[in-house]
Amino acid sequence: MCFSALPCGAESISAPVFGAQTGFAFPVECKLGETCYIQNYVDHDPSQNAIDFTCENLTYDGHDGTDIALATQANMQAGVTIHAAAPGIVQGRRDGEADGVFANGGAVTGVECGNGVVINHPGGWQTQYCHMLQGSVAVTSGMRVDTGSVLGQIGQSGKAAFPHLHFEIRHDGTSVDPFTAGRVNDTCGKMTDQTTLWQDEPPYQAGGILSAGFSAAAPDYTDLKAGIWPENPDKNAPALIIWTYGFGLRDQDQIQLTATGPNGFQFDHISTATKNQALFSRYAGKRLPNGAPAGAYQAQITVRRTDEIIDSTTVNLTIAP
Ligand SMILES: [Zn+2]
Incomplete structure (x- = not known):
């Protein structure tokens, strides 16, 4: 079976080691299940349907990242910090896109990520952070960051129907699901040897x-x-x-x-x-x-x-x- 949002026939990848840190840190300063929640995971279904890594439906067709959403717009306005998930060098950043354009029916073609940051990490790893709050991007290209460095705040810029961070991990240019370490779930809930790319994997909440x-x-x-x-x-x-x-x-x-x-x-x-x-x-x-x-x-x-x-x-x- 071959999956749309993940590489075909992918084997699991070991979590990368960055100095004393193994795996990627959770990139948002929020309380899961209280002030924030995971709205969408990576899509594991090759068809026009969509399933997340547990075979639940917290995803949509072709989604290739993890969406960490805020419970309300008031939370967004209060300011929720986004951190770098691992040490690296900022490869690119964008700021200046207004929040809420897509939700209000406006065009976001070419700027779907909205205000965002891309970081290159050792070993062919890359992380991307999308939909950040306009004016909040706190890093510039070429800047060295550590795990926990402030990148900006959660917003609703680009193609975002609600305030959230689209967090995407790539290895050698290919998106990987951190919850399965890039492994495709073709057994629906029977992944006995499931591994993770997270330093401390967030618990799954199905709604x-x-x-x-x-x-x-x-x-x-x-x-x-x-x-x-x-x-x-x-x-x-x-x-x-x-x-x-x-x-x-x-x-x-x-x-x-x-x-x-x-x-x-x-x-x-x-x-x-x-x-x-x-x-x-x-x-x-x-x-x-x-x-x-x-x-x-x-x-x-x-x-x-x-x-x-x-x-x-x-x-x-x-x-x-
Ligand atoms: Zn997303």
Whole structure:
């Protein structure tokens, strides 16, 4: 079998050794599963379909890097630092491309990477960093960098539908998946001898909840993507809504929203996804014609995939009399 985004018949490559460091360091200063998450991995499918190295669908056709995404645009505006993943020499850089052009329907032909940096490492290795924040690129061509040197900040320049870093590792000019050390996954989950190019491999999360809460009305999806959460309801709320915002939803995933509160307040709502969604939001609730009774409320949000829980969270709310 031959794979589109990876070299045909690739054998695994040993992780490179850079002085005291073996493998590539995680290049973003963020907390995985909290302030950032891996949205897309390298595509291992030769057809027009796409699978990541675990045979899940956190990738798209021909994707040849690892996309480290921010939960919200507010995170991006707060500034999230990108570091060099290994020591090397900056081969090239670009800055000056505006953020959000592609997401707003603008043309990015020829500048798909947006603001970016390419670093040459010893042994034929190269790393590329794309979609950086306009004006943040902190290195120049020919500059020597170490692991952890600041390259700039996560942005949304070039062909980026959401704020993220496209991080790509190449060996002798060919893209390699760091999670399998360039090996193609033709056994779907049975890679017993799987190796890694990471110094400390980030855990795989097949999707999950980024935020959740209570509100008095349906949340605005644009606001959620921007990181603007709805305000908590008070005793005059015309309804009590549970909302959640997350990533990596798959067709047929189940999202359960349950809540309990004073005076027997409760509901239990389950919805089933009808398509894959890179980012998603769901909400459910109850009308309260006489306002919300004072007391303690608790909501439970659970995302299931073929009956297995992939993420869950609990939210508490107190309504004052
Ligand atoms: Zn990418």
